[in-house]
Amino acid sequence: MPPRFNNPIVRDLAWVAGSPALLDSQLLPIRDPLQGSIWRKDPDYLWHELSALDAAPHRLAELFSDSPDRRLGSHYERLWHTLLTLAPDTRILAHNIALRRGAHTLGEIDLVMQAADGAIVHLELAVKFYLGRADLHDPQQSCSDPQHWWGIDTRDTLAHKLDRLTQHQLPLSQRLPELITAHRALPLPEVSAAWLQGGLFTPLGQPMPLPSGGIAPPRPLHWCPVRALKELPTRSRWLQLPHKEWLMPPAAGAAQTLCPSDMHALCLRLGRHRARMFCAAGDDSLSAERLLCMDDAWPG
Structure with missing residues (x-):
């Protein structure tokens, strides 16, 4: 259990570091950005570092860059950039890498990092809030369908996000050598995975099982x-x-x-x-x- 923090950014850092993923690895490759880190082996070390940051919040100006992009997803990515910079055994190699062929943008890679075990990892990061549609769920089924978990923007569903990750975003890292321009020295990732956090919200007063691979909050x-x-x-x-x-x-x-x-x-x-x-x-x-x-x- 983390201590109580006062600074709102430090509180968000604690949430990002301490909250579980939405899903396990049944539906797509999942990897904790801090997998194998000393912070996972000794959580008190992590809370100590965040407590020191909370006591000297001026350090955040160096670690947590301000941005005109106020979207929650962008804020979430920058929180992870801060944590991985603070962690003693992880290193960010590049982030938000736009991949282009000529004038055509094919996609963007969220993060390439060196993990605590030395592996070069491509990670796609997302914070998502999905609402379960009990009216679409078949009560005879023990697990719900990812299509029945909708975002606040109804064009965004868990099924669509999974398809987008597996079919487009995660395979992008294998095309780095042919598409990358600004980071030609970047090593080819050995692992491509996603890390999704946020929440799977069930309807109030209406029981609904999680999708296959969903992690109970x-x-x-x-x-x-x-x-x-x-x-x-x-x-x-x-x-x-x-x-x-x-x-x-x-x-x-x-x-x-x-x-x-x-x-x-x-x-x-x-x-x-x-x-x-x-x-x-x-x-x-x-x-x-x-x-x-x-x-x-x-x-x-």
Whole structure:
């Protein structure tokens, strides 16, 4: 269990370092960026390093580059860049490598690194929040279909992401010698794998099994339409997480707690077409319960 951190970036670093993957290796090659690292063998060493960073946050200016790209996925990648730079036994060789043939861009490789065991690894990194569609699931099946896990943007499904990774993104590293221009000295990766984190959110009050290879999260993860907030226990208390702060729970006492009626009013005030993330108040750990609230019209 990590200690409590105050700096929001350090809190996100702790979430990225301490949270499990969405999937195991049944559906695609999965590899922890810190596999074999001393930080995995001795987690207290990792928490000590992050505690030192939390106490001297000015160091973050050197480690965590600012960016005009405010997308959560870009933020997530930069968190991993920071962790792999801090780790004593990993090394980033290149990241965000655009592969082109002439004027045509064929794709981008997220990361090439030297792992703790010396292996040259191509990694595709992604943070994803998928919502289970219990109305599409066959209750006779013990596992759900990846097609039945939809992103907030309904064009993004777990099935589509898996297909994109296995058919396009992961094979790109084998084409480095013919396509790369800016990093001609980059060694050919020995391993290509993905590392997906985030959450698989089951419908509130509707049991739904995870897809094959899905890893049970350390905390309850549910989603519901706005109208279902009225069905939550009236005595329950929640904290709203701003969109760019969906990773680590907020620091203790960092925000006003909300009852379900407050949450309902807030969602109506914020308007349609916005997802809202809440976490259970009183728990600022990685195991804090999460609730992702969608517009009543979603996924229409």
